[in-house]
Amino acid sequence: METFIQVVVNGLGKGAVYALLALGFVIIFKASGVLNFAHGSFVLLGGYVAFRTQEDLGFVLSAILGVATAGLGALFIERVLVARRPLADPIALALLTIGVDVILTEEIIRRIGLDIPFLGSPYDGKPVHVGEVTFFRTHLIALAVGAVLVTLFFLAFRYTGWGVAMRAQAENREAAALMGIRRGRVTGTAWVIAGVLAGVAVLFLATQDFSGSGLSRSTHAIALVAFPAAIIGGLDSTGGAILGGAIVGLTEALSAQYISFEFSKVAVYIVMLAVLIVAPSGIFGTRERTRV
């Protein structure tokens, strides 16, 4: 029972990080109709800046700088590349982000070189004991940070002008534009938020407790696990991203504990395939309807 509780909490901690990433996919998808394959490289970008400045600035400032850089990097990609082709085929735009991802990832990995840094210095590797159960501090903090950020996001989405504009635009782009909603501003903000969430996520991804490996190509690969999270919930559902993150985190933790570590990577994708066979657009995703 103790092990089970421990595994569930750790799974939810991982899930919170996946939810942050999945939310990033969803926001970008809602705002500009693009599946952003470059998300993994935003993760690396934020992590790289945080790592480079950590010695001079200390953890908190370097973390903020890393998060900000990831946000601005995402904005830059949107303004310079994606916004130029608002009418392009969604698959072409997804491929465009693959191009961005290949370049950014290769360059950052090359710069990091062979010494692979860990990023979660203040909380990494210090377990917390509650009675018989031992938790990773990384997972607990990730869960708390994830909950706060997600709540903030939903409040903003519900009550601010940006949130209203964003929802209107996701509903119908032409109509929103005719009603005077500035598409560029809404989309730009969406990319910044997604980038910021990726920048926060990397502070947990590149830790001993989360992945056992530091900031490296494998961080980029773990970021890809957030793809199934976004898909399971439905690519255009913000609430779905949170549910998807939790499902993926729990699937991974439970299958690693009770089946095998190797199987846990596949398990996530098998769950996703099962969901897709039943609901081809995810659990909360909008069904495509054809009118004849």
Added chain:
Amino acid sequence: MSDETLTADPPAESASHRGSGGGGLDRATMFRWGVRLVIAILVLTPPFYFEPSWLRVGQYVMIGAVGAIGLTLLTGQAGQLSLAHPFFMFVGGTTYCVLGSEDAPGRVGFGLPSLLALFGAIAVTAALGLAFAPVSSRVRGVYLGVATLALVYVALYLGQQWSSLSGGTARGRPSPDLNLFGLHTLKAEPEITIFGTEFQREHRVYLVFALILLIAYLLAQGAVRGRPGRAWRAIRDSESAASALGVNVKRVRAEVFAISSAYAGLAGVMTVMWYRLLKPDESEFAGTYSIVVAIAFLAMILIGGLGSVGGAIAGAALVFGLPGMLTLTIGGSEMFGTSGAHAITPTIFTAFVYGAAIILVVLFEPGGLAALGRRLKMTFARTQLGSTLLSPKGS
């Protein structure tokens, strides 16, 4: 309604009709044959002039080309995004090894003739592509792209766990020798000498790959120009319209997925022959059957021009050919004066080039290299040089 009236590939042909009146079609045809002749010379002469290391680069490009043709049919013609190519390559390579090699301790083998093993690998991958139909025929667009990513993880897992088939991540298992009617390809037997060039292992593999690529190209081109291609483009453009015209959308979606898988399986057999070894990957983000390879294939078909069979080959030449060529001309790990851990290796440089090429293609030339080629053909057909060279009748 006759087939001819509906034949696709309209931009090139109709344009040249309009461009230069009566002699236009001849010139375009002549141009096409000219290009074919140049390609034939480029492909067939290297074994007589180039070092085996260069031939290996050429072989690798041909592996990429076969896989990319399969993907461009699926993604470019039928509009289904797929990242599953590495999975089918892995299955194809494994099937070839299992069917074609003898039983050994800890390894399953059927010891069939290698040509039979080759066709077995194609059949198995096509069948698996069909087995994916519940997903591939229901799930659409980017959802399908991520769904197919699942198969890359399945390949990784099976490769690690099922070592009696895959040989395991540590050692792998050797590739069977492809024996074409008594002519070995991985051994230099029987000895052959043509025009004073002794045909060693690399020469043989090179020519076998060229033959495979030619067949793969012709079959794909035939399908694109014929009925299947029209059905693919119809469901790509609008599934409801296609269905109203009598296309069985579900079946066609499953079929094109199976065909594309078979091409990937064939590319997998070639990969095993190229390395002379089947070796499953140890991680999902680096290796022969990894996500990186899935993305490299997408890069090839996008750079080549989505849906264009010839373009897919050109894209493969860039993405799979450049690292090898740079390594041979500039040398291993050092480029541009950097060395050590932060060196710009040929692989990294190639990633920069094809990453940039993807971005430029999407932004400025959505037709890719194929569209550039078409434009070149039209320009050539219009110029004075073109008309004197290509139109013996005069116009």
